[in-house]
Amino acid sequence: MFTFRFPLLVWLGIGILITSLGIRQSFGIFMMPVSDYFHTGREFFSFAIALQNLLFGAFQPFVGMAADRWGPKRIIILGSASYAAGLYLTSITVEPTMIYLSLGVLVGLGLSATSYVIVLGAVAKVVPAQHAAKAFGLTTAAGSFGMFAMIPGAQTLLSIYDWQSAMQIFAVMCSFIVVFAFFINMAKGEAHTHTVHEDLQTLKEALKEAFTHKGYWLIHIGFFVCGFHVMFIATHLPSYVLDKNLPASAAAMALAYVGIFNIFGSYFWGVMADRYSKRYVMSALYVMRTVVISAFVIFPTTEITAAVFGAAIGFCWLGTVPLTSGLVRQIFGSRYLSTLYGLVFFSHQVGSFLGAWTGGVIYDYYGSYEPIWWSAVALAFLSALIHLPINDKPVSRIRMETA
Structure with missing residues (x-):
């Protein structure tokens, strides 16, 4: 059973992720108005989002190390400030290249300090090992909501105001992240409830252990593919739907369906991971992606197929x-999860960079998204295969958490 304080930590993480990732996932809606405002092709905005995701990942290991050392509260507050500054500067810039600094660098840094790696790293330290994936799934579902x-x-904001005003409203919403972060210390005492003696391992030893584990690198490759998928779809699906002469509302609702069904999906896959082998569950997930993208x-x-795909x-x-x-x-323990998962997340964001950017490049060159869609299908099938040989047994020198 979870302790009394555990739900507080989960709800704080949920509040942070709803705000941080909710804003982030809406950026695809801004592609057309921003590109029209600056009279640029889609590659311009695609590259800004791609740079954001690349730096999101590049900052992540260092932000994760800082959170492992000094705790998540300070990191999240600093990240929310960077996030808000990036959104506000984007809204007032008159020089297109400044968006690379604001929407790319500053928002990328803000996201690295307010998203899954930091929140899940905190949750991992208070949750029994047998319930970890389920708890991670529940927290992940928050970003989907x-x-x-x-x-x-x-x-709605774009239909009422201009895109600059919408960005400014989102910048103000980042203050909610600060509020949630201030309450994290109320749950801090939980961090010692379920952990045992992993503290003797140093960060250098943890990194060496992970880097010599074959399965760790296969996990990197799989998460790279995930990043490629999600950012290509999140950034370009609205434009793809509009290219099919469907209304803007159909594009928005397709992405909204992605979000609402991911709430159920994230929890479902987390529950499955606690019941069955995680590597087999992961392979099944990527087989599903292969079929879904191919069918789309x-x-x-049409409006119906776009909604079903979403x-x-x-x-x-x-x-x-x-x-x-x-x-x-499961393999390495929770002591340095923010660091080790942060490194894996960097691979995810390299995939995100390529998915967002090459989508724009290929469209501007071919006038079609079809080549990138089929690349996404091939990568999904490859990822389904590479998870099968992962050795997911806990490494012998780490004393894992008990129930």
Whole structure:
């Protein structure tokens, strides 16, 4: 059973993720208005989002190390300040290249300090090992709810105001992250409830242990593919739907369905990971992605098929997060989870960079998204295969948590 304080920590993490990731997942809605405002092609905005995701990942290991050493509260507050500054500067810039600094660098830094790695790292230290993936799935679902709530909200703001005002409203919303972070110390005492003697291991030893583990690198590759998928779809699905002469509302609702069904999917995959082998569950998830993306490309795009695709891909959207973080925790323990998972997350964000950017490059060159869709299908099938040989047994020198 969870302790009395555990729900408080989970709800704080949920509040942070709803705000941080909800805003982030709405950026695809801004592609057309921002590109039109600066009279640029789609590659311009795609590269800004791609840079954001690359730096999101590049900052993540260092932010994770800082959180492991000094705790998540300070890191989250500093991250929310960077996030808000990036959004506000984006809204007032008149020089297109400044968006690379504001929406790219500052928001990327803000996201690295207010998203899954930091929140799940805190949760891992208070949750029994046998319930870890389920708890990670529940927390991950929060980001999906944020996507469901924020994307229609962003579309509504754009229909009432201009895109600059919408960005400024989102910047103000970052203050909610600060409020949630201030209460983290109330749950701090839980950090010693379920942990045992992993403190003797140094960070250097933990890194060496992970880098010599073959399965750790296969986890990296799998999460790279996940990043490629989610950011290509989140950034370019709205434009792809509009290219099919469907209304903007259909594009917004397709992404909203991704968010709402991911709420159920994230928890479902987390529960499955606690009941069955995580590597087999992960392979099943990627097989599902292979089928779903293939069907979307093959069948005609209508409002109905866009909605069905959003729901289906949403169900397996971020189920990789509790599975991946659960695998890292199962193999290496929770002591340095923020660091080790942060490194894995960097690979995810390299994939995100390529998915967001190459989507724009290929569209501007070919006038079609079809080549990138089929690349996403091939990568999904490859990822389904590479998880099968992972040795997911706990490494022998780490004394894992007990119930």
